[in-house]
Amino acid sequence: xxxxxxxxxxxxxxxVLKALQAxxxxxxHEIYLATGISKPSLLRILHTLEESGMVSRRLADGHYxxxxxxxxxxxxxxxxxxxxxxxxxLDRLCQKVSWPSDLFVPAGDHMERRETSRLQTPYFSHPSxxxxxxxxxxxxxxxxxxxxxAFCPTHERDAIIRLLxxxxxxxxxxxxxxxxxxxxxxxxxxxxxxxxxxAFVGGLYRAPTDDGLAGIAAPLVxxxxxxxxxxxxxxxxxxxxEDCAARYLADxxxxxxxxVRSLQARR
Numbered sequence: 001x002x003x004x005x006x007x008x009x010x011x012x013x014x015x016v017l018k019a020l021q022a023x024x025x026x027x028x029h030e031i032y033l034a035t036g037i038s039k040p041s042l043l044r045i046l047h048t049l050e051e052s053g054m055v056s057r058r059l060a061d062g063h064y065x066x067x068x069x070x071x072x073x074x075x076x077x078x079x080x081x082x083x084x085x086x087x088x089x090l091d092r093l094c095q096k097v098s099w100p101s102d103l104f105v106p107a108g109d110h111m112e113r114r115e116t117s118r119l120q121t122p123y124f125s126h127p128s129x130x131x132x133x134x135x136x137x138x139x140x141x142x143x144x145x146x147x148x149x150a151f152c153p154t155h156e157r158d159a160i161i162r163l164l165x166x167x168x169x170x171x172x173x174x175x176x177x178x179x180x181x182x183x184x185x186x187x188x189x190x191x192x193x194x195x196x197x198x199a200f201v202g203g204l205y206r207a208p209t210d211d212g213l214a215g216i217a218a219p220l221v222x223x224x225x226x227x228x229x230x231x232x233x234x235x236x237x238x239x240x241x242e243d244c245a246a247r248y249l250a251d252x253x254x255x256x257x258x259x260v261r262s263l264q265a266r267r
Contacts (some may be wrong), residue, residue: 147194
């Protein structure tokens with residue numbers, strides 16, 4: 001019996017899928033190392049897989065991952081779906097308003113960046129540590145943290161604040177002032193968006209210099225849960241918080257709602 005010929009393109013595509021199934025996310029070079037397929041060929045294969053919905057790209061750095069739509073088992077955590085749903089939405093939001101956005105999700109005693117459009121904005125650039133996925137920020141002094149805490153279930157908020165009370169970091173001192181926290185979160189709920197504390201300078205711990213940015217943040221509210229928060233950031237001298245909210249808050253909230261709808265559809 002004659003040996004059946006294989007379809008070379010399909011075989012290479014399957015090799016790429018196997019590499020992505022074994023890893024949560026890979027760069028083009030890492031896929032090349034895993035498969036031995038030339039990078040020009042990989043780009044064609046990956047483009048085809050993207051078009052078919054099997055693979056998606058992270059907005060922050062262009063790395064590739066298996067799409068949740070593909071419904072294939074792979075290494076992942078519970079926030080992967082949120083980041084995947086957010087990537088195209090944050091890209092479109094940046095194209096519309098020009099200013100960049102981040103997606104932050106809960107990570108114990110801090111929040112963690114899982115996606116960003118900072119590299120897409122024409123207005124400013126950042127050192128790599130301020131744009132990387134996994135960058136931590138504080139709960140109580142950031143707009144994304146306050147937006148999340150203001151709208152998440154009470155039991156979850158209380159658990160986070162109890163955890164922060166054990167911290168000796170400057171950024172967590174507010175956890176020991178429950179009246180002030182409740183006032184801040186009540187104001188956040190009334191406005192519909194979170195803002196930075198004036199003492200926040202752009203990271204989990206005090207940075208040596210101010211990053212010069214301001215931001216407003218909206219939660220990803222999905223019925224009785226919150227998946228994370230997204231923001232719009234701008235150079236502080238370009239406009240006031242009130243001006244930004246008047247111009248862009250509706251766009252920010254629309255983007256948050258679109259991410260949640262995408263997550264619901266994927267379920």
